[in-house]
Amino acid sequence: MGIVRDMADLLMPRRCLMCGRRLTGQEEYACATCLMHLPLTEYHKQEHSHLEKRFWGLFPVEKAVAMFHHDGEWTRRLIYHIKYWGHPDVATFLARTYAKELMEGSSFFEGIDTLVPLPLHWRRQLSRHYNQSHYIALGIKQATGIPIAKHVVKRVKNNPSQTRKKGLERRENVEGIFRLMHPERIAGKHILLIDDVVTTGATLTSCAQELAKAPDVRISILTLAAAAQTPIPALQNDTPETSVFGVPLME
Numbered sequence: 001m002g003i004v005r006d007m008a009d010l011l012m013p014r015r016c017l018m019c020g021r022r023l024t025g026q027e028e029y030a031c032a033t034c035l036m037h038l039p040l041t042e043y044h045k046q047e048h049s050h051l052e053k054r055f056w057g058l059f060p061v062e063k064a065v066a067m068f069h070h071d072g073e074w075t076r077r078l079i080y081h082i083k084y085w086g087h088p089d090v091a092t093f094l095a096r097t098y099a100k101e102l103m104e105g106s107s108f109f110e111g112i113d114t115l116v117p118l119p120l121h122w123r124r125q126l127s128r129h130y131n132q133s134h135y136i137a138l139g140i141k142q143a144t145g146i147p148i149a150k151h152v153v154k155r156v157k158n159n160p161s162q163t164r165k166k167g168l169e170r171r172e173n174v175e176g177i178f179r180l181m182h183p184e185r186i187a188g189k190h191i192l193l194i195d196d197v198v199t200t201g202a203t204l205t206s207c208a209q210e211l212a213k214a215p216d217v218r219i220s221i222l223t224l225a226a227a228a229q230t231p232i233p234a235l236q237n238d239t240p241e242t243s244v245f246g247v248p249l250m251e
């Protein structure tokens, strides 16, 4: 495998998705320097994380963590690779890395029975070809062995892209967009609801409120990235983004 990869590297060098530097044999997707400088949240070390507190009063949340702060060009680039540039395997890699860290440094996964990726609307999934949250869940499953519950909840409304809407507008926009399909699959269980980025938390809240209709369910949250509650400004200008860093978006 090593030789094959070394030869492939000679023919078509693999590059860090964040800084563009050539990757060495052991590195995957991002170089060690970029990974080391990811702005990690360390939420799992807080008794009640800042992220958990965002959901207080909205739905009964047990605990909530995010791998890194979504606060700059580099993390934005990572998320764009995952969401729009056809690299959901990056999400699996990051989630697996994060899950191992959580297992070593905390009891976060203790008592969690099943993983529930936040669903996309079928139309969006069709245009994107994948649900990035499912790929995050895959990484968590690979590290922890916790199973993924399928088709528990469905997205029944395809809310338009929310990147340009403000907080209150977003919350109104996401009401009733999910429907609980199989409550029996999560009844009595502690589920981990998984998403890529949390910004206002409105979409996650809407989904969690629907999941909370299942009998005796307990809900925790895991996301790759957590943005400050005021959305981060667009990189170039305020026009709708059709491309970022010169690469066209797929939807």
Ligand SMILES: [Zn+2]
Pocket (backbone or CB within 6 Å): 016, 017, 018, 019, 020, 021, 030, 031, 032, 033, 034, 035
């Ligand atoms: Zn790098």
